[in-house]
Amino acid sequence: MTKPDAFRLDPANYPFSILIGTRYGDLDTNGHLNNVAIARYFEDARVRFQTELAGGRRPVGARGLVAAVHIDYLAEGFYPAPVFVTAGIGTIGSSSWRVLEAAFQEDRRIAVCETVFVRLRDGKPTPIDDDWRALLESKRVEGPG
Amino acid sequence: MTKPDAFRLDPANYPFSILIGTRYGDLDTNGHLNNVAIARYFEDARVRFQTELAGGRRPVGARGLVAAVHIDYLAEGFYPAPVFVTAGIGTIGSSSWRVLEAAFQEDRRIAVCETVFVRLRDGKPTPIDDDWRALLESKRVEGPG
Amino acid sequence: MTKPDAFRLDPANYPFSILIGTRYGDLDTNGHLNNVAIARYFEDARVRFQTELAGGRRPVGARGLVAAVHIDYLAEGFYPAPVFVTAGIGTIGSSSWRVLEAAFQEDRRIAVCETVFVRLRDGKPTPIDDDWRALLESKRVEGPG
Amino acid sequence: MTKPDAFRLDPANYPFSILIGTRYGDLDTNGHLNNVAIARYFEDARVRFQTELAGGRRPVGARGLVAAVHIDYLAEGFYPAPVFVTAGIGTIGSSSWRVLEAAFQEDRRIAVCETVFVRLRDGKPTPIDDDWRALLESKRVEGPG
Numbered sequence: 001m002t003k004p005d006a007f008r009l010d011p012a013n014y015p016f017s018i019l020i021g022t023r024y025g026d027l028d029t030n031g032h033l034n035n036v037a038i039a040r041y042f043e044d045a046r047v048r049f050q051t052e053l054a055g056g057r058r059p060v061g062a063r064g065l066v067a068a069v070h071i072d073y074l075a076e077g078f079y080p081a082p083v084f085v086t087a088g089i090g091t092i093g094s095s096s097w098r099v100l101e102a103a104f105q106e107d108r109r110i111a112v113c114e115t116v117f118v119r120l121r122d123g124k125p126t127p128i129d130d131d132w133r134a135l136l137e138s139k140r141v142e143g144p145g
Numbered sequence: 146m147t148k149p150d151a152f153r154l155d156p157a158n159y160p161f162s163i164l165i166g167t168r169y170g171d172l173d174t175n176g177h178l179n180n181v182a183i184a185r186y187f188e189d190a191r192v193r194f195q196t197e198l199a200g201g202r203r204p205v206g207a208r209g210l211v212a213a214v215h216i217d218y219l220a221e222g223f224y225p226a227p228v229f230v231t232a233g234i235g236t237i238g239s240s241s242w243r244v245l246e247a248a249f250q251e252d253r254r255i256a257v258c259e260t261v262f263v264r265l266r267d268g269k270p271t272p273i274d275d276d277w278r279a280l281l282e283s284k285r286v287e288g289p290g
Numbered sequence: 291m292t293k294p295d296a297f298r299l300d301p302a303n304y305p306f307s308i309l310i311g312t313r314y315g316d317l318d319t320n321g322h323l324n325n326v327a328i329a330r331y332f333e334d335a336r337v338r339f340q341t342e343l344a345g346g347r348r349p350v351g352a353r354g355l356v357a358a359v360h361i362d363y364l365a366e367g368f369y370p371a372p373v374f375v376t377a378g379i380g381t382i383g384s385s386s387w388r389v390l391e392a393a394f395q396e397d398r399r400i401a402v403c404e405t406v407f408v409r410l411r412d413g414k415p416t417p418i419d420d421d422w423r424a425l426l427e428s429k430r431v432e433g434p435g
Numbered sequence: 436m437t438k439p440d441a442f443r444l445d446p447a448n449y450p451f452s453i454l455i456g457t458r459y460g461d462l463d464t465n466g467h468l469n470n471v472a473i474a475r476y477f478e479d480a481r482v483r484f485q486t487e488l489a490g491g492r493r494p495v496g497a498r499g500l501v502a503a504v505h506i507d508y509l510a511e512g513f514y515p516a517p518v519f520v521t522a523g524i525g526t527i528g529s530s531s532w533r534v535l536e537a538a539f540q541e542d543r544r545i546a547v548c549e550t551v552f553v554r555l556r557d558g559k560p561t562p563i564d565d566d567w568r569a570l571l572e573s574k575r576v577e578g579p580g
Contacts, residue, residue: 021456024482025326025475027319035211036184036315040460043181047459048515066180070215080483166311169337170330170471174462181460185315192314193370225338325501326474333471356470360505 004072004112005143008102013142014086016049022079033077033110039069042101042113045085049099053135064117067096077103077110088141090114092133095125100141149217149257150288153247158287159231161194167224178222178255184214187246187258190230194244198280209262212241222248222255233286235259237278240270245286294362294402295433298392303432304376306339312369323367323400329359332391332403335375339389343425354407357386367393367400378431380404382423385415390431439507439547440578443537448577449521451484457514468512468545474504477536477548480520484534488570499552502531512538512545523576525549527568530560535576 007013026037077083083105090098101113119128128136152158171182222228228250235243246258264273273281297303316327367373373395380388391403409418418426442448461472512518518540525533536548554563563571 019456020458021454021479023455023475023479025318025324025478028315029317029319029321031319034315035214036181036188039181039184039214040458043460044456044458051515066218068215068217069180069184070213072213073211080486164311165313166309166334168310168330168334170333170463170469172464173460174464174466176464179460185313188315189311189313196370225341325504326471326478329471329474329504356508358505358507359470359474360503362503363501 004074007141007143008100008112009109011084011086011102011104014088014100014102015139015141016045016052016088017084017086018045018048019082019084020044021082022077024079027079031078033079033083035071035073038073038077038083038103038111039071039113041083041085041103042069042071042111042115045087045101046099046115049087049139053139054132064097064119066115067118068114068116070114071111072113073111075108075110077105077108081105083110089136089139090141090143092128092136095119095127097128097136149219152286152288153245153257154254156229156231156247156249159233159245159247160284160286161190161197161233162229162231163190163193164227164229165189166227167222169224172224176223178224178228180216180218183218183222183228183248183256184216184258186228186230186248187214187216187256187260190232190246191244191260194232194284198284199277209242209264211260212263213259213261215259216256217258218256220253220255222250222253226250228255234281234284235286235288237273237281240264240272242273242281294364297431297433298390298402299399301374301376301392301394304378304390304392305429305431306335306342306378307374307376308335308338309372309374310334311372312367314369317369321368323369323373325361325363328363328367328373328393328401329361329403331373331375331393332359332361332401332405335377335391336389336405339377339429343429344422354387354409356405357408358404358406360404361401362403363401365398365400367395367398371395373400379426379429380431380433382418382426385409385417387418387426439509442576442578443535443547444544446519446521446537446539449523449535449537450574450576451480451487451523452519452521453480453483454517454519455479456517457512459514462514466513468514468518470506470508473508473512473518473538473546474506474548476518476520476538477504477506477546477550480522480536481534481550484522484574488574489567499532499554501550502553503551504548505550506546506548508546510543510545512540512543516540518545524571524574525576525578527563527571530554530562532563532571 028034087101090100099115173179232246235245241263244260318324377391380390386408389405463469522536525535534550
């Protein structure tokens with residue numbers, strides 16, 4: 001278990017954020033927010049972030065397919081307080097890019113998430129076009145790189 | 146995006162497997178199995194695998210907390226065919242262990258998952274006891290190491 | 291609270307049935323199958339039943355919109371046993387029809403469900419065509435009427 | 436299909452309300468809010484309403500079991516606008532009570548819900564105690580009765 005880099009744990013480093021309400025159905029038998037429910041929060045923040053980035057047109061699917069989701073769980077989450085999720089762009093490759101996210105509840109860092117998107121055409125990785133690349137570049141997470 | 150190791154893509158290398166029925170509600174707006182829904186399949190297989198390993202007592206929570214879930218998505222999944230999920234133990238540390246899983250639908254490899262469990266006592270990592278370690282060792286995924 | 295009619299509690303009265311696997315994520319904080327999770331089982335059985343009835347083309351949406359779902363919960367459900375769901379057609383109106391369902395787990399009747407579908411064209415109720423009506427008539431639940 | 440009573444469609448008649456954020460995962464293949472997802476909104480509002488009514492102690496389970504959920508769907512719901520859910524108490528019996536709810540999105544009435552709770556002790560219906568009855572009476576939906 002490796003610790004997430006420090007820059008990923010500071011909400012000030014992310015260009016996008018949203019407050020997501022928790023739901024009773026997000027709890028599991030242990031009485032805390034289920035880890036798959038937390039994956040749902042990251043998905044929702046990611047869709048909203050990239051939709052905004054694309055100027056209101058939903059880019060997921062049209063523009064990129066989720067190739068990987070890596071979540072590190074740092075602390076338990078509870079109900080009914082909302083979860084604050086931050087998002088931004090990580091590294092950008094020729095046909096793929098990464099969305100970095102972090103989730104906070106009250107004063108606790110509950111999880112970080114890294115999602116790899118791949119741009120596909122006819123089922124094959126295809127270069128990201130310049131317009132989308134420029135938008136991605138404009139919303140990088142502030143980090144060491 | 147790194148490719149999963151070849152041994153993780155062969156169901157014969159895993160000691161546990163289960164057929165999970167897909168549900169209409171697992172589909173997203175693109176008409177394929179949503180990536181968070183696939184995370185649910187991995188969770189369910191993981192709980193069933195470790196419950197069986199623990200002799201019917203559910204070990205999740207009592208014995209270990211999910212510290213990380215890393216999923217690589219390899220191909221789209223569809224409805225209504227069921228998904229075949231395989232599971233086994235990966236590396237075992239002093240206070241943590243990994244569950245490796247793979248999901249197949251018909252002749253397609255749709256995803257692989259690696260979950261890190263940490264044994265906690267009073268909120269702190271604590272060594273895995275010998276009995277549980279022996280059980281984990283008995284269900285390793287056949288691999289290179 | 292009115293008791294469901296006796297004919298709705300006998301699986302032999304339904305023309306369609308399916309075994310649905312429960313998932314760990316279907317449990318709530320009380321450790322039993324959550325009532326919304328049970329609504330998901332009914333949805334899945336309903337989609338499969340009507341898809342089969344339509345000859346493999348998914349009729350929901352194309353043919354009818356869900357106008358009402360009424361579920362009566364009769365007993366607690368548990369994990370990890372599967373749930374057996376039965377389905378058939380209830381009353382048929384000029385532009386709407388009802389799907390009746392029942393859910394069983396081991397020897398317990400856990401819930402019954404009645405779903406009203408309305409056939410819409412341009413957002414307005416429109417008469418069911420003769421072909422679909424004949425199919426619906428062929429799959430009525432055996433009852434008192 | 437019977438129309439809901441007019442008093443159930445006016446948010447001003449309900450003593451409790453909450454704004455619930457929609458999630459991308461609430462959409463189904465038709466691109467609108469799935470009907471089971473809407474059932475989740477009603478569950479969440481119900482839990483929050485009754486927890487507040489019980490003075491912060493979650494009453495569901497401890498005090499009452501869900502015996503029935505009847506939802507009428509009135510209009511399609513969309514993403515990403517939030518849904519406004521109102522709740523209040525309907526009729527109160529000797530060992531059961533009803534929670535009435537309505538869901539609105541922007542200027543549309545999307546659904547109404549009626550949930551029957553039964554107070555159980557040792558698995559049998561048992562009279563509602565006076566304290567809980569007084570609390571329930573204090574939060575009735577304004578209606579014709």
